[in-house]
Amino acid sequence: MRQPFTRELQDLLERGRDRQLRLAVTGLSRAGKTAFLTSLVNQLRHAGLEARLDLLPAAREGRLLGARRVSQQDLGVPRFPYDQAMAALSATPPRWPEPTRGISELRLTIRYRPARPGLLGGDSRQLTLDLFDYPGEWLLDLPLLGLDYPGWCARQHTLEGNQRAAHFADWQAAVARLDLAAEADEAQLAEISELFAAGLRSAREAGFADLQPGRFLLPGDLSGAPVLQFFPLPGVCDTDPALLASLPESSNYATLAQRFRYYQQHVVRPFYREHFRRFDRQIVLVDLLGALNAGPERFQDLSRALANLMQSFDYGQRSLLSRLFAPRIDRLAIAATKADHVTPEQHPRLVALLEALLAEPLKDLRYADVPVRALSLAAVRASESREVESQGRHTPALRGTGLDGGPLLIYPGEVPERLPDDAFWARQGFDFPAFRPLPMEDGALPHIRMDAALDWLIGDKLT
Numbered sequence: 001m002r003q004p005f006t007r008e009l010q011d012l013l014e015r016g017r018d019r020q021l022r023l024a025v026t027g028l029s030r031a032g033k034t035a036f037l038t039s040l041v042n043q044l045r046h047a048g049l050e051a052r053l054d055l056l057p058a059a060r061e062g063r064l065l066g067a068r069r070v071s072q073q074d075l076g077v078p079r080f081p082y083d084q085a086m087a088a089l090s091a092t093p094p095r096w097p098e099p100t101r102g103i104s105e106l107r108l109t110i111r112y113r114p115a116r117p118g119l120l121g122g123d124s125r126q127l128t129l130d131l132f133d134y135p136g137e138w139l140l141d142l143p144l145l146g147l148d149y150p151g152w153c154a155r156q157h158t159l160e161g162n163q164r165a166a167h168f169a170d171w172q173a174a175v176a177r178l179d180l181a182a183e184a185d186e187a188q189l190a191e192i193s194e195l196f197a198a199g200l201r202s203a204r205e206a207g208f209a210d211l212q213p214g215r216f217l218l219p220g221d222l223s224g225a226p227v228l229q230f231f232p233l234p235g236v237c238d239t240d241p242a243l244l245a246s247l248p249e250s251s252n253y254a255t256l257a258q259r260f261r262y263y264q265q266h267v268v269r270p271f272y273r274e275h276f277r278r279f280d281r282q283i284v285l286v287d288l289l290g291a292l293n294a295g296p297e298r299f300q301d302l303s304r305a306l307a308n309l310m311q312s313f314d315y316g317q318r319s320l321l322s323r324l325f326a327p328r329i330d331r332l333a334i335a336a337t338k339a340d341h342v343t344p345e346q347h348p349r350l351v352a353l354l355e356a357l358l359a360e361p362l363k364d365l366r367y368a369d370v371p372v373r374a375l376s377l378a379a380v381r382a383s384e385s386r387e388v389e390s391q392g393r394h395t396p397a398l399r400g401t402g403l404d405g406g407p408l409l410i411y412p413g414e415v416p417e418r419l420p421d422d423a424f425w426a427r428q429g430f431d432f433p434a435f436r437p438l439p440m441e442d443g444a445l446p447h448i449r450m451d452a453a454l455d456w457l458i459g460d461k462l463t
Helices: 002-016 033-045 082-089 142-146 149-158 162-166 169-175 186-205 241-246 252-274 288-294 296-310 320-325 344-357 359-367 422-427 450-462
Strands: 020-027 064-070 104-112 125-133 281-286 331-336 372-376 383-390 393-401 407-410
Touching: 020 033, 020 450, 033 064, 033 082, 033 104, 033 125, 033 281, 033 450, 104 450, 125 450, 142 252, 142 296, 149 252, 162 169, 162 296, 169 186, 186 252, 281 296, 281 450, 288 296, 288 344, 296 344, 296 359, 331 344, 331 450, 344 359, 344 372, 359 372, 372 450, 383 407
Parallel strands: 020 125, 020 281, 281 331, 331 372
Antiparallel strands: 064 104, 104 125, 383 393, 393 407
C-alpha cells in the first residue's frame, strides 16, 4: 500500500506545481486515435533529433530535450500499445496499426529548458504528461446520462434515415412482434437484442457514427450479460406514460427499462466519473473526409454524434485549487484527421468545414471562455504532394501507395467550405482513397501539423 500512496502524493505535488497534465485523445471510430497517439509519442521521443516540429516553439528554439515513457499511475488500465503500433508503421512495407479496443493509458516525462532560465542558468524542467485513449464507441454513451428510457427510444426513432434503417430491417421485424405487456421472455429479449447489435455493427461498417449503446459494439467483459440485452421500442413515446408505468415489473417493457437504467448507472456513469472527469485537456479527432465520401445521410449522422458528444464534457477555466480537487477541461483541440488525403490547398477548407459542422458547440465553448482551436492534421503521413501537367495546366495531385500495394497518383476533389446542401451532393463527387503509410525516415514518423497540435495542447507548459 505504501508505493501507490507515495505515487499519488507525488502526483498531487506535481499538479500543485503545474507540472502534470492529463490529456484525453478522443474521437469516433476510424478517426485515427491510435495513429495520433503513436505519432505524438514518437515526435516527442525524437524531439531535438529527427522530428520536424517547427510549429512548436520549445522544439524550434532547441529547448525541448525529449521524452521517455515511464510507469503509469493506474496499474489496472492497459498500457497503450506504442511498441506494437511502431512495429507496424516501421515494417516493410509499412502498415497501419491495429486500433485499440478498450481503455488504454501512457505516461511520458518530458524534459525541457524554460524560455527564461533561472539565476544559475542551464537548468531543465520536467512535465509529466498522462495520455488517455478511449474507444470512440463508448464515448457516444455519455449523452445517455441525460435521458430516460422513453426519451432514448424517441431519440433513436428520430435517427431513422432510409440508408440507416436498412441495417436494422431484421430487428424492426422482430421488435414489431414484441408484446410490451407480456411477461418477459429472456430468450426472446436476448434474440432481439442481438439483432439490434448486429444492426449497429452493420451501420458502423457502412460509415454511420451516431450509434448507441456503444458497448453493444465493443462489449468487452460484458459480452452476453443481461445489461447488454435491451433495445429501443419504436412508438413507445406515443404511448400513455401512465399505461407504461402500470405495467408489471416482470413485463417486457419494465424489464427493458430496468436494464437501460442499470446500463446508465453501472456502465456509463462509472466510466464518466472515473475517467472523463479527470482530464485537463482534450483533443477530439474527426474523420470528415470519410463522412464526405459516405454521402449526405452519414455526414448528418456524424454532425449529430459530435454535437451530442461535445455536450457531455465538463469544460471551463480552472484555478490552481480546482486543478487539484475539481478538474475540468481547460483547453480543447478539434482536429480533422487524414489531411494528407487531400491536396495542401484544400487544408484551409477542411478546417472551415469542421468549424461549420461544430458551429453550435463552438459558440457555447467560446461563450464559456474555453480556449478551443480547430485544425487539420495527418498524424502519420501517407501521401506526398505533387503537380501534374496537362495541356499547359498544372494540377495539384497526391502520390502514394494503396493498401493493395499499387501506386496511386490522384486528385481527390475539393472540400466544401460550408455545410453541403442537396445541390452540392448532387453535383459533387469525392474520391478519398486509403493510402499505405509512408516509410519512416531516421526513426521519426512523417506528419502534417502534429507540431501545431502539440503546441496548442502542451506548448504553454513548456515555456
